[in-house]
Amino acid sequence: MAEPDYLLYSRNTLSAIVSTGPRDGIQYEEFYGFVQSPFTLAPDPRFLYLSASHDEALRRLLQAIGRKEGLVVLTGDIGTGKTTLCRTVLERLDVTSFTSLVLNPFLSADELLREALIDFGVVSRDAARRGRLAAASTKELLTALHEFLASLTPIGGKGVLIIDEAQHLSPQVLEELRVLSNLETNHSKLLQIVLVGQLNLLTAIEAPQNRRLAQRISLRAELSPLSREDVEGYIRHRLSISHGSSSVTFDPSALDLLHSASAGVPRVINLVCDRALMFGARFGLRVITADIIAEAARVLGYLPPASGSRGRMASLRWLAAGAAVLLMLGALAMYAPFSTSDPPPASGPASHPSAPPPPASPTR
Numbered sequence: 001m002a003e004p005d006y007l008l009y010s011r012n013t014l015s016a017i018v019s020t021g022p023r024d025g026i027q028y029e030e031f032y033g034f035v036q037s038p039f040t041l042a043p044d045p046r047f048l049y050l051s052a053s054h055d056e057a058l059r060r061l062l063q064a065i066g067r068k069e070g071l072v073v074l075t076g077d078i079g080t081g082k083t084t085l086c087r088t089v090l091e092r093l094d095v096t097s098f099t100s101l102v103l104n105p106f107l108s109a110d111e112l113l114r115e116a117l118i119d120f121g122v123v124s125r126d127a128a129r130r131g132r133l134a135a136a137s138t139k140e141l142l143t144a145l146h147e148f149l150a151s152l153t154p155i156g157g158k159g160v161l162i163i164d165e166a167q168h169l170s171p172q173v174l175e176e177l178r179v180l181s182n183l184e185t186n187h188s189k190l191l192q193i194v195l196v197g198q199l200n201l202l203t204a205i206e207a208p209q210n211r212r213l214a215q216r217i218s219l220r221a222e223l224s225p226l227s228r229e230d231v232e233g234y235i236r237h238r239l240s241i242s243h244g245s246s247s248v249t250f251d252p253s254a255l256d257l258l259h260s261a262s263a264g265v266p267r268v269i270n271l272v273c274d275r276a277l278m279f280g281a282r283f284g285l286r287v288i289t290a291d292i293i294a295e296a297a298r299v300l301g302y303l304p305p306a307s308g309s310r311g312r313m314a315s316l317r318w319l320a321a322g323a324a325v326l327l328m329l330g331a332l333a334m335y336a337p338f339s340t341s342d343p344p345p346a347s348g349p350a351s352h353p354s355a356p357p358p359p360a361s362p363t364r
Contacts, residue, residue: 028281038242076223079267167197225264
């Protein structure tokens with residue numbers, strides 16, 4: 001006799017949700033069906049979540065560059081997404097923009113000029129290392145850059161130089177940038193410079209020796225940590241980009257703890273969520289709870305360690321088994337056949353063979 005459909009559904013659901021032991025060999029990207037890791041630390045512009053401060057900074061930077069305002073500054077605490085925002089800016093510039101993104105702030109002034117000339121396409125990297133440009137003086141490098149930028153004016157083009165981790169720039173390079181900010185025509189700046197760095201970049205710029213540089217800054221934008229609501233939107237956005245927004249969810253208590261443990265810093269959120277999804281896939285969980293976030297944050301050092309690591313892992317196993325049981329019971333309730341006939345009347349307890357007959361009802 002064939003089994004009812006609801007029993008087959010329940011068994012299949014249970015086997016798909018929970019395993020009899022930890023899934024140590026499976027990658028969570030495979031378990032949840034992601035096309036790529038949703039919490040990668042790579043500065044991929046597709047993953048940029050536009051919180052209020054990120055959206056405002058992006059808009060103001062693009063506006064300042066489009067208006068050729070010259071020198072602008074973007075700051076933010078460690079891990080708030082400055083590099084990702086810079087790459088987004090580069091992607092959104094039009095074809096008339098010639099760009100240079102400098103990721104190494106420990107260059108000398110001449111090395112910075114050579115790097116910009118290479119990125120702008122004025123010379124090849126090989127020519128800069130071995131050709132005449134390799135022995136060029138600072139004046140010759142500046143002349144080559146000025147001639148190139150001036151040639152962009154008739155076609156409406158512009159040069160954009162973005163320097164990341166700018167808080168590490170030497171005083172000599174900062175002075176060189178001040179000189180570069182003077183490259184201009186009668187109507188506009190020839191080079192747009194974007195300095196990107198941590199909050200102490202502002203301290204360096206405001207130092208007395210850099211007063212002339214500070215006076216040339218036309219825009220100062222700052223990235224803030226994410227709010228509790230932003231953390232929820234941030235995770236939803238990243239899961240959606242990785243095509244996994246329907247395969248795993250974070251419950252509200254998990255989001256509360258994640259915001260508290262990470263202080264709203266996107267890089268920390270990525271690290272904790274990445275480890276939490278590892279735990280979730282290992283125990284076959286489709287809902288990330290506060291317990292899982294707490295364990296991931298402790299492993300990474302963002303929460304104080306708790307005693308009984310083995311006990312915590314056991315609790316995750318019980319959590320996985322409990323979730324599976326609840327889902328199976330729900331499936332049984334949904335698919336169990338319902339009877340339309342009245343239930344049989346309840347019968348009292350069986351009488352003992354030697355028990356006296358029940359008393360007769362009194363007649364009226």
